[in-house]
Amino acid sequence: MSAIPSDGSRLSAFALETSRLSASIPIRAPAPGRLMHAVHSALAQPGHDEQIVAGRIVLTPDGRPIRSIITGRRHQVTGSYASRKAGQGLVFESMNEHDFYQECEVDPRVIDYRAQPFRFEFVLEGQVRRYIPDCVRLLECGSIEVVEIKGCSRQLQEPDYAAKLERTKEICGLLGWRFSVVLAEQIRSPAVRRRNVLLIQQDRLAAFDERHVYLARKAIDEAGGEALFAEAAAAIEGPPRGEAILRALMVARVVEIELERPLCAESRVRLHHPQGRRDA
Known part of the structure; x- marks a missing residue:
């Protein structure tokens, strides 16, 4: 397998080759699994577990979380949200993630979404780094959106973490995907809309x-x-x-x-x- 590229021009060459495939992403694939069908279609060799795209994207076979989340040893809220859209339970590591899943469930623009379905691997400042998105979703316009969910903007200010998010955003851009950071206040406001989402x-x-x-x-x-x-x-x-x-x-x-x-x-x-x- 090719080495993970560290040169910016090589990153672009890898990603642009696969982004041409993203225009044909079907948005009416059999449910559940529309998101992962779209992800595979967007990458260079659909059906493989590892794709070389500005580094590497490692997928799970069925779109389930790529890492184990509920261990019983965490000092934070964890659980599973039963999603009709995803057709499976989606694990969460915080109430912010749980509440974001509720938003995705009700938002008609969201066709499918998954919790931590793959990880990015890339070179950053000479070291191989890994990033697992909190959520990835397929929008009805055909776009794939990679989402990082945080409690507040202060959590984004750590330089190393910010650099990792910026590189992930760059790779998503080369693939024709969206990258978004969603804060807790965005999920829960306005209050009237949030109450309606909870009811629905x-x-x-x-x-x-x-x-x-x-x-x-x-x-x-x-x-x-x-x-x-x-x-x-x-x-x-x-x-x-x-x-x-x-x-x-x-x-x-x-x-x-x-x-x-x-x-x-x-x-x-x-x-x-x-x-x-x-x-x-």
Whole structure:
């Protein structure tokens, strides 16, 4: 296997060769696993466990965390979040990560996401360094986004850590991927939206079938493209089950419930149209 390059021009040459493949990333691959399908498609040799791209990206076979997280020896919050979108439990190492998963679960722009599904290996100041992103997600526009989650901006000021994030951002840019740092205050504000996210994600695993999807679509269409939450829920099934199904349909990216005002019977519900499309 080729040595990990340390020269900037060689980094560019490796990454640009693979970034040409990223334009063909399918966003409707069978779920679960859309994210990892897109990651493999974006890299030079899909299906391999290790890819030489400005260093190396080491993948897990099924998108599960690349390192063991829950050991029973940590003095911090750890656990697993059952995700409908990912089709599996996603481990977290902090409540910030847990809360970010809730955001991803409800955000209709997010198709799929994973906790720590791979690691970057690269040369930084003459040493081989490793970086494992907290979360990687596939957006409906086709972009892959690598996300680092932190409690506050002070945690980003340590020089070595900042340099490692900057190199990771550079590699993501060469691949045509996004790199984002998300702080706790961004996850939890505005407060009204955060409360709505909490309410909706609580019903993320509610069971529904094609009949429920049809009834929701019919109710929204008959209301002129935007229905009241109570009306749409009643059309699906009587409360409280109809309300739970409607919230689950937002997680499934079938409908969008307004998040800017407190969720109530008068909240507006419309069909979700990916990337701004308005064709049903």
